[in-house]
Amino acid sequence: xxxxxxxxxxxxxxxxxLTIFVIENQIPAPVPIPGVKLGLAxxxxxxxxxxxxxKEAGAVLLMRVVMGAMFAGSPSTLLFSAAGGLLAYLAMCxxxxxxxxxxxxxVSALAALAHNAGQLGTCALVVKTPGIxxxxxxxxxxxxxxxxxxxxxAMYLVRALRNARN
Amino acid sequence: xxxxxxxxxxxxxxxxxxxxxxxxxxxxxxxxxxVISVDGEEVDRxxxxxxxEPYYIDIDTGNGRNIVQVSPGAIAVVYADCPDQIxxxxxxxxxxxxxxxCMPHRLVIQIEGGEIDA
Numbered sequence: 195x196x197x198x199x200x201x202x203x204x205x206x207x208x209x210x211x212l213t214i215f216v217i218e219n220q221i222p223a224p225v226p227i228p229g230v231k232l233g234l235a236x237x238x239x240x241x242x243x244x245x246x247x248x249k250e251a252g253a254v255l256l257m258r259v260v261m262g263a264m265f266a267g268s269p270s271t272l273l274f275s276a277a278g279g280l281l282a283y284l285a286m287c288x289x290x291x292x293x294x295x296x297x298x299x300x301v302s303a304l305a306a307l308a309h310n311a312g313q314l315g316t317c318a319l320v321v322k323t324p325g326i327x328x329x330x331x332x333x334x335x336x337x338x339x340x341x342x343x344x345x346x347x348a349m350y351l352v353r354a355l356r357n358a359r360n
Numbered sequence: 361x362x363x364x365x366x367x368x369x370x371x372x373x374x375x376x377x378x379x380x381x382x383x384x385x386x387x388x389x390x391x392x393x394x395v396i397s398v399d400g401e402e403v404d405r406x407x408x409x410x411x412x413e414p415y416y417i418d419i420d421t422g423n424g425r426n427i428v429q430v431s432p433g434a435i436a437v438v439y440a441d442c443p444d445q446i447x448x449x450x451x452x453x454x455x456x457x458x459x460x461x462c463m464p465h466r467l468v469i470q471i472e473g474g475e476i477d478a
Contacts, residue, residue, distance in 0.1 A: 226449035228461045274463075300368045307375075321461070322400025323468045328386050328458045335379035338372045 204242070204250055211238035211258040212265065219266040229313055229329060230336045233306055233344055235262075236282060240302060240348035244295070245355060248287050255283055273320070274313045281312035295349060302345025306337040386457040391473035394435045394453070396428060399466045408433050408454075408471075421465040428469070435469060437462060 215235040223230065235258060243251035259279045263272035285308035289301045310333040318326055396404040398421045414431035416438070426447070427439035434452040440462055447462035459470040 223444070223446055223449070226446055226451065228446050228463055271464075297365060297368075300365075303372060317461075317463060321397075321463070321466045321468055323397055323459070323470070325457075325459050325470045326461050326468060329461075331379040331382035331386065334375050335383070338375050338379075342372070 200246065200250070204246065204254055207238055207242050208254050208257045208261075211235045211254060212261050214238065215258060215262045216266045219262075227329065227332055227336075228326075229310060229317070229333055232340050233309065234347075236302070236305065236309070237344050237348045237351060239279075239283065240286065240298065240305075240345070241351050241355065243286055243290055244298075244348075244352045248290075251286070252283055255279055274316050277316040278309040278313035282306065282309035284308065295352065298349040298352075299342045299345030302348060303338050303341030306341025306344070307334060310334065310337040383458075389457040390455050391457075391471040392433075392455065393472045394430070395470050395472050397468050397470070398422070406430055406435065408435060419467065421462075421467050423465045426462055426465055426467050435471075436460070437467075437469070440465065 212235075214237070218232060218234050238258070239251050239255045242254045259272070259275050262275065263269070282305040285305040286301055289304050293300050311330075314327065314329055314333055318324055392407055392409045394406045394408055395402055396406075396417070396419070398419065403419065404417060408430070409432075411430055411432045414429060417428040417430060419426045419428060425439070425441045426437055429436045429438045431452075434454045436452040437447040437450070437460055440447050442462060442464040444464065447460050447467070450460050453460050453469060453471060455471055457471070459468050461468050
């Protein structure tokens with residue numbers, strides 16, 4: 195892909211990820227458990243990684259986290275989503291080449307687990323109350339469920355985008 | 361389906377089962393003393409079995425305001441001036457090891473087992 199085309203594509207992906215992130219923030223939490231959310235914006239991180247590469251996915255993620263905190267969150271949410279996002283990104287980088295595209299849901303579930311672990315760990319440090327680690331089991335459950343879901347979404351999106359480009 | 365995929369499905373199923381099991385177990389562990397803390401510092405401690413009339417505690421956490429309702433055997437956050445309102449939606453805490461958390465204000469309400477001194 196030519197340099198300019200790639201830059202435009204990355205900007206587009208960032209904008210889409212940001213829009214998803216902001217809209218998801220407006221949806222009331224489906225269950226009253228802190229930290230449980232769909233994580234739909236991670237679809238874009240995965241798609242970017244598969245279509246463009248790891249470095250590019252990292253750039254899109256970084257921009258989304260920073261701008262997402264500016265548009266939708268507060269300084270405190272920036273810390274949590276950065277910690278979660280970074281761990282999820284590392285999990286994706288380490289596992290994405292070990293699975294084929296049809297197994298993307300596995301990569302995504304592992305990334306979601308890493309994300310929730312990072313977020314909960316940061317939360318426990320920030321409030322200095324280890325008691326909130328009681329949320330670990332339910333965050334593991336929600337990570338697997340939402341991760342599998344976003345993984346399949348990312349897989350279909352990658353297929354559609356590949357076809358569209360040809 | 362590949363063997364590797366099946367192993368992963370089994371692993372994730374195990375996480376789901378273990379997670380739900382642990383969650384239910386933690387929710388059933390007991391205690392009657394509610395401990396309210398902000399930023400890791402304990403600000404109040406109430407034995408819920410000794411409460412006869414409901415009352416409210418207004419807490420200025422430094423990051424925002426929370427109003428905690430204490431009633432016989434239960435404690436809840438009824439007001440928070442944060443955008444997510446998750447702590448308010450968590451409702452009443454009557455026992456168990458799962459705390460109410462208001463992340464933006466660093467407020468945590470936990471139930472502990474022990475008696476209050478003095």
